[in-house]
Amino acid sequence: MGTHEAVTARDAVLTRDGNAARAHAVGEVLLGLALFALYLLVAMLPEAPRARLARAHGETLYELERALHLDVELALNEWLADQSVLRVLANYEYAITYVASALALLVWLFVRHPDRYRTARTAFVLLNVIALACFALYPVMPPRLMPDLGFVDTVRLGGTWGSWGSPLVEHADRFAALPSLHMAWTLWVGVELARVKAHRSVQAINTVHIVVTGYVIMATANHFLVDALAAVPLVAVSVYAAERFARPSPERVRAPDAFFLAVETERAPQHTGGVIMLDTSREPLHRADLIRLVAERMDRLPRFRQRPHGAGRWRRPVWRDHPAVDWDWHVAEHHVTGMDGLREVIARVQAEPFPRDRPLWRMLLVRGAEPGRTAVVFLMHHVVADGIGVVAQAVALMEPPQDPPPAGPRRGRVRTALAAAAGTAVGLGQLALDVAPPARLPAAGTPERRFGTLHVPLDVVRDVSRRHGVRVTDVVLCAVAGGLHRAARPGADGRGTCRVAVPLMMRAPGGAMEGNHTSAVMVDLPIGAMPETARLADIARRCKVLRSGTRALAAWFVMRQVGRLMPVPLHARFARAAYSERFLQGIVSSLPGPGGPLRLAGAPLTAVYPVVPLAPGAPLAVAALGVSRELCFGVSLDPGLADDADALTAAIGAVIDELRTAAPLTGAPAPETEPAPEPAPDGRPDPAA
Missing domain, CATH: 3.30.559.30 (Nonribosomal peptide synthetase, condensation domain)
Structure with a gap:
């Protein structure tokens, strides 16, 4: 009962192709470009009013430093301006090393520490976004653009090619001084190296780089000391926030699942499942066997130990681990007379809503339905899974393990999304x-x-x-x-x-x-x-x-x-x-249905009758x-x-x-000699094809 378009939609939304790593890398590059585009937007803000504000803010910071006796920039700048070789080296260090170290760390984490990469990248993005907001709201003119205060622009003095302030980057944001991104990037590199426990020699080199960068940004008159100090809380806040984002939060019940919590009433319980008929003519199946099996497989079936928790009028519940399993309720045993008795048990259980103070699944071991047969009634609330999901969870308890069905044909992402x-x-x-x-x-x-x-x-x-x-x-x-x-x-x-x-x-x-x-x-x-x-x-x-x-x-x-x-x-x-x-x-x-013969707790499976809620x-x-x-x-x-x-x-x-x-109607489609399996929207063959 499948459709080509349904398969197409599924591929577009749910599948991942074999080039996941490459796609991830492309996405990271695009994120970097988006961040750079945001920087360019800030740089394109009207310059005249920003220049007046930036000048006033720069003078205010300089006066604050002088009042606190922290104004070391002028002395450092005057000495460096007289050192022709060191001046050029400092200019290139200012322009290159902070970028190179940050990019090198990102690539290294992406390749060698993918588990840490996402959190580190998130911190890096946050510190840049916060800094850009500061540049837009509180522009600060760097000392090199205020020669009346005695500062020398070492880049223009030495004509350093490609350095900050040279003609090659003339259109960069000239008023992006507070906080210093040079200092922030190098401090962030140091934090991440420490978190992945990089070799001590690498961390020592980066420590030297931090000290050198702090000296260079002031000696070249690109930043005040306050700009460098502001990078410390910026990095701390960004890393802390990224760590908070990275902490695993409780999984919230998704909208398609919460749908069935909302529709359930006392008269219309919403648990679904099946009646699993097992051949126990050679060896009986005991309730203890089922309990042992579920306990052994529970790590593969998280909903067997979780329940929806914390629902409110304006928020959906989250999945929380339940402290203990009430085995007397979850795995019960019944004795009946014939299939009529089994069907009465199922009808009775269907009429009873599951209590929501425990994981929403049940197993009933039913004896006496047929000679040499034992029935296991396996039910789960519809919030846990749909019919195919319940089948998959039941199969996960069986032997032999089932391989996932093969993926459908790969299609172009753009074409698939448009279709x-x-x-x-x-x-x-x-x-x-x-x-x-x-x-x-x-x-x-x-x-x-x-x-x-x-x-x-x-x-x-x-x-x-x-x-x-x-x-x-x-x-x-x-x-x-x-x-x-x-x-x-x-x-x-x-x-x-x-x-x-x-x-x-x-x-x-x-x-x-x-x-x-x-x-x-x-x-x-x-x-x-x-x-x-x-x-x-x-x-x-x-x-x-x-x-x-x-x-x-x-x-x-x-x-x-x-x-x-x-x-x-x-x-x-x-x-x-x-x-x-x-x-x-x-x-x-x-x-x-499942493919091939299966066993549940050692008993061969002979039939499964689905149980669907009204x-x-x-x-x-x-x-x-x-x-x-x-x-x-x-x-x-x-x-x-x-x-x-x-x-x-x-x-x-x-x-x-x-x-x-019956004979086919005249004009009906010609019957096929051997029809191909009819694809279902989940990519599996039709159950009878």
């Missing part, structure tokens, strides 16, 4: 026009649930899709629509259509398991009386919106970007309005997952829609069986 932007713009327009209220299915509006399971051979579903020239997702949606017509309460199909949300995964291959990376596209399913072949053809036509990609991109943009910018109260109101019976009547999801007020949630050559359906119902979930799952199976034997 994604254009698709998003078109999709936003489509969403704005697509506001017709759907007909509503009957719902009791209580927390009570019904849960049903069904498994169909994958080969059967593939055969149906090939013979009728449609996608596997179209077959799943047709089976649900036809099942509603056959099994919903009398009169439910008289509404003609049922609007369902079809989730499209925007997660990058190998991306993080946590978080929601889902874009939902609405599809109106025909649920009235009609031949199933005609229903399938109609749904295939309607499902073109899934493959155009524009609506998926627009919905993802709203969930990820617009939601992030919304104030928290407004975002919560938006979530509750958008994810309700006013806009959808159900959720139908087709999830890619949207508030919506009475239907269906998901299909491909596992072990079977397409496993999990069906969650509001009892107002149907008395028995088993009746709906049986009807879904009957529709698929009817399509398997």
